[in-house]
Amino acid sequence: MAAEGHSPLAQFEIKTLIPLKLGEIDVSFTNSALFMSLTLIMVTLFLVFSMRQRALVPERWQSMAELAYEFVANLLRDTVGNEGRKYFPFVFSLFMFILFGNMLGMVPYSFTFTSHIIVTFAMAFTVFIGVTILGFVKHGFHFFSFFVPPGVSVVLWPLMIPIELISYLSRPISLSVRLFANLTAGHTMLKVFAGFIISLGVVGGILPFAFVVALTGLELLIAFLQAYVFTILTCFYINDSIHLH
Amino acid sequence: MPQLDPTTFVPQLFWLMVTFVLLYLVMWKIAIPRIGDVLQDRQKRIDSDLEKAEELKKEAQSVREAYEKLVTDGSNKAQETIRAAREKVAADALAQHASLTEKITVQTSEAENRISAAKNQALADIRTVAVEATQLAASKLIDQKISEREVEAAVSKSLDKERRS
Numbered sequence: 001m002a003a004e005g006h007s008p009l010a011q012f013e014i015k016t017l018i019p020l021k022l023g024e025i026d027v028s029f030t031n032s033a034l035f036m037s038l039t040l041i042m043v044t045l046f047l048v049f050s051m052r053q054r055a056l057v058p059e060r061w062q063s064m065a066e067l068a069y070e071f072v073a074n075l076l077r078d079t080v081g082n083e084g085r086k087y088f089p090f091v092f093s094l095f096m097f098i099l100f101g102n103m104l105g106m107v108p109y110s111f112t113f114t115s116h117i118i119v120t121f122a123m124a125f126t127v128f129i130g131v132t133i134l135g136f137v138k139h140g141f142h143f144f145s146f147f148v149p150p151g152v153s154v155v156l157w158p159l160m161i162p163i164e165l166i167s168y169l170s171r172p173i174s175l176s177v178r179l180f181a182n183l184t185a186g187h188t189m190l191k192v193f194a195g196f197i198i199s200l201g202v203v204g205g206i207l208p209f210a211f212v213v214a215l216t217g218l219e220l221l222i223a224f225l226q227a228y229v230f231t232i233l234t235c236f237y238i239n240d241s242i243h244l245h
Numbered sequence: 246m247p248q249l250d251p252t253t254f255v256p257q258l259f260w261l262m263v264t265f266v267l268l269y270l271v272m273w274k275i276a277i278p279r280i281g282d283v284l285q286d287r288q289k290r291i292d293s294d295l296e297k298a299e300e301l302k303k304e305a306q307s308v309r310e311a312y313e314k315l316v317t318d319g320s321n322k323a324q325e326t327i328r329a330a331r332e333k334v335a336a337d338a339l340a341q342h343a344s345l346t347e348k349i350t351v352q353t354s355e356a357e358n359r360i361s362a363a364k365n366q367a368l369a370d371i372r373t374v375a376v377e378a379t380q381l382a383a384s385k386l387i388d389q390k391i392s393e394r395e396v397e398a399a400v401s402k403s404l405d406k407e408r409r410s
Contacts, residue, residue, distance in 0.1 A: 054286075
């Protein structure tokens, strides 16, 4: 199948749609950029147009927008508390961006920009840098006490501090790889089994077809779940920076 | 793996930054305030409705209490009236009973007096008749006139004996 140009990984290829240059920098509008833009447009349309009536008793679209809002708001309140309100626009944008990116990726022939490690890493790294700065702004040098677990004797500090430090520094990696790997693996698997349908023909293809149908349901769940996981971990990191431990 | 091709990194990062910053601004300035306002208004409305309902409930409670008090008072008053009437009837009956008893007692004692007088009279009469009858019977039987005093003594003796037995 690779010979026909239908490798399971072909769906992740970045294709330049409009070549652009900003000075020396390549800022071409690619299929990835197209789906990021689509995500932006759809989230905006969804949240702005569904709320245009501002009804006291919401109809369907408005109630979905409110549901999304309250879902993230509760998430932030439960993990961080009231001090987290300031970061709600960022956390909410992050959740909607990843969720819509993942969901758009489930449309056949579309592109999933969250399946690219550079995109997920950039988001995770932004969160990492953000919460680190937040920690230093809130606590100054006292923020370093975060690397000393409470109730641990001084003897164990030389062991505990490097462990805590490594676990802290690996946060952007685990956060980005989790999202990237889940999406990539899921989409690759879908493609592989979809390829079996063709190669096994009408009769033999029924089994992989049924599998692909079931897998699509699972992937929709994962699309939501990974957006949720990314968001709740961001909330936990914000909480760590504000409250330490 | 297309994800590891570094030449695609820069345009992806650039457009990620552009779209995410735009999304952030739209969320921050437009979407979130709108949804937040609607939710807040609804919460306020629900709170005020609940407050109103609470007030109405309290009012209903006080009306109900007043009504119950009225019913209780009326009931108590009726009980009181019934009790007073019953007591009056009982007292009247007692008084009537007492006066009647007194009257009967008086009449009874009068009657007893009359009876005892009549009895004494009868006893006296019997003595006289007995004396006369004895005198007559003796004169007829033994043809001898016995003195009245003698007869009287005998009769008295006999009657006393009779009375004693």
